[in-house]
Amino acid sequence: MTKRVAVIGIGMTKFDEHWEKSLRDLSTEAGILAIKDAGVDGSSINALFIGNMSAGRFIGQEHLAPLATDQAGLNPIPATRCEAACASGALAFRKAYHSILSGEHEIVVAAGAEKMTDLKGTDAIATLMGAGDQEWESSIGLTFTGLYALIARAHMHMFGTTREQLAMVSVNNHKNAVHNEKAQFPKEITVDDVIKSPVIADPLRLLDCSPITDGAAAVVLASERIARNIAKQPVWILGSGQASDTLALHDRKSLVEMAATKVASRKAYEQAHMKPEDINLAEVHDCFSINEIISIEDLGFCEKGKGGKFVEEGKITIKGEKPINTTGGLKAIGHPVGATGIRQIVDIVRQLRGECGPIQIKGADNGLALNIGGSGATSIVHILGTEPEPITS
Amino acid sequence: MVHKSSVPLHWRMQKSRYNLIGSKCVTCNTVFFPSRILCPKCRRKGKLESFQFSGKGEIISYTIIKVPPEGFEKNIPYAIAVIKLEEGTNIAGHVVGDIENIEIGKKVRAVFRKIYEDGKDGLIHYGLKWELEEGNE
Numbered sequence: 001m002t003k004r005v006a007v008i009g010i011g012m013t014k015f016d017e018h019w020e021k022s023l024r025d026l027s028t029e030a031g032i033l034a035i036k037d038a039g040v041d042g043s044s045i046n047a048l049f050i051g052n053m054s055a056g057r058f059i060g061q062e063h064l065a066p067l068a069t070d071q072a073g074l075n076p077i078p079a080t081r082c083e084a085a086c087a088s089g090a091l092a093f094r095k096a097y098h099s100i101l102s103g104e105h106e107i108v109v110a111a112g113a114e115k116m117t118d119l120k121g122t123d124a125i126a127t128l129m130g131a132g133d134q135e136w137e138s139s140i141g142l143t144f145t146g147l148y149a150l151i152a153r154a155h156m157h158m159f160g161t162t163r164e165q166l167a168m169v170s171v172n173n174h175k176n177a178v179h180n181e182k183a184q185f186p187k188e189i190t191v192d193d194v195i196k197s198p199v200i201a202d203p204l205r206l207l208d209c210s211p212i213t214d215g216a217a218a219v220v221l222a223s224e225r226i227a228r229n230i231a232k233q234p235v236w237i238l239g240s241g242q243a244s245d246t247l248a249l250h251d252r253k254s255l256v257e258m259a260a261t262k263v264a265s266r267k268a269y270e271q272a273h274m275k276p277e278d279i280n281l282a283e284v285h286d287c288f289s290i291n292e293i294i295s296i297e298d299l300g301f302c303e304k305g306k307g308g309k310f311v312e313e314g315k316i317t318i319k320g321e322k323p324i325n326t327t328g329g330l331k332a333i334g335h336p337v338g339a340t341g342i343r344q345i346v347d348i349v350r351q352l353r354g355e356c357g358p359i360q361i362k363g364a365d366n367g368l369a370l371n372i373g374g375s376g377a378t379s380i381v382h383i384l385g386t387e388p389e390p391i392t393s
Numbered sequence: 394m395v396h397k398s399s400v401p402l403h404w405r406m407q408k409s410r411y412n413l414i415g416s417k418c419v420t421c422n423t424v425f426f427p428s429r430i431l432c433p434k435c436r437r438k439g440k441l442e443s444f445q446f447s448g449k450g451e452i453i454s455y456t457i458i459k460v461p462p463e464g465f466e467k468n469i470p471y472a473i474a475v476i477k478l479e480e481g482t483n484i485a486g487h488v489v490g491d492i493e494n495i496e497i498g499k500k501v502r503a504v505f506r507k508i509y510e511d512g513k514d515g516l517i518h519y520g521l522k523w524e525l526e527e528g529n530e
């Protein structure tokens with residue numbers, strides 16, 4: 001039974017408003033790219049896991065996993081859909097990883113896909129609220145921007161986090177996205193643009209929010225035996241952690257931290273024999289600017305309450321001590337909810353293979369991905385590295 | 394589209410939504426609103442009883458929503474706060490009254506108002522809202 005699993009292939013569609021492409025087209029396109037990149041034949045794939053939040057409401061299509069294997073010509077392999085709201089992608093990745101660890105499979109595809117732009121805006125907002133507490137949040141007209149606005153206001157009140165520091169998160173993400181051809185909004189913005197953009201749910205404004213996006217991403221995972229045989233640059237899974245918290249934001253002990261992120265990251269660090277300071281770069285879940293700040297704190301990159309300062313001091317930039325969202329984050333790449341967790345893995349693998357051109361982090365040999373569902377009820381952390389041996393510090 | 398809910402759902406939720414009745418675990422003395430059927434701390438060792446909340450609380454965070462989901466278009470802008478109830482648990486709810494002057498730390502009390510209409514012919518949903526108390530400074 002294998003103890004080590006590597007990512008041996010990656011692929012993704014452009015993240016965009018794809019009016020001319022359906023969900024099945026997008027997931028097939030990403031899958032073909034990943035399988036081609038892995039250099040394996042479709043017939044050698046043993047299973048597929050696909051992350052998707054709400055195709056049932058976005059396009060009226062359930063039972064997505066066999067649709068994906070059908071369209072990709074992969075039947076009759078087992079196909080499983082994973083749902084954890086915006087963390088569905090990371091959940092599919094984690095379950096694909098586990099299925100290889102179990103010994104049942106050797107080569108598995110983990111994909112994520114979401115088609116969001118077929119619904120009109122207010123319907124898409126309500127669909128996303130399916131990730132909140134339907135009886136006590138969604139039913140009173142509380143939106144996801146509203147939930148994160150409640151978190152932002154509490155963080156600002158408690159720690160003095162400023163409106164400008166929130167804006168700097170979006171500014172950094174857009175700056176990085178300029179070099180990412182897959183990004184929905186690859187253009188620079190200023191702090192002023194953010195703080196003058198329309199209010200969505202005060203204190204959060206339009207440019208604090210990740211957009212509504214269509215897209216898919218896929219990766220191929222393989223056992224150590226396969227990876228060593230066929231991959232030129234395997235990227236190894238060093239740690240994987242997942243944790244849960246209350247579905248409703250108001251039931252949390254604290255509005256300013258995500259307990260699930262703390263638990264999930266602690267597990268991933270333990271497995272990888274690493275500490276937060278060992279991480280070379282991170283993909284964090286910036287569905288809203290405040291979430292990047294909170295995540296920086298809960299991942300242990302800085303003390304609780306100092307996340308805003310950490311951003312302001314430029315520590316998250318490409319040249320900073322902890323480059324974050326080096327390819328543009330959810331804000332600028334786009335956030336097709338079920339696809340994001342896989343897209344984060346794709347981008348870490350690109351960095352660790354040295355394929356990122358002007359945004360390449362030189363000498364990076366590990367990276368962390370944090371994918372969050374809802375307002376923090378699911379948190380999933382993965383640590384990837386170029387060397388399979390755990391790095392001890 | 395707010396989930397189009399049925400008459401049974403609203404009948405089921407009457408006690409909590411209209412009378413502020415939650416639950417209390419007599420084993421660990423924790424109160425819950427809305428009510429639960431299992432104490433998450435004590436699990437099977439816990440014992441839950443109905444518990445009447447006073448309807449008094451304090452704002453611990455708030456937002457003013459300008460872009461609403463379907464069904465709330467007529468209400469914007471509206472204020473939603475996380476309210477710490479006097480008896481010791483939190484709830485999210487609409488704040489009504491002088492919302493221009495809403496602030497963290499201000500006191501609120503429960504009132505009953507229309508929340509939204511399920512389309513033209515649908516149910517009109519009444520429920521709990523929170524009014525800023527007079528003399529809040």
Ligand SMILES: [Zn+2]
Nearest residue numbers: 418421432435
């Ligand atoms: Zn108890």
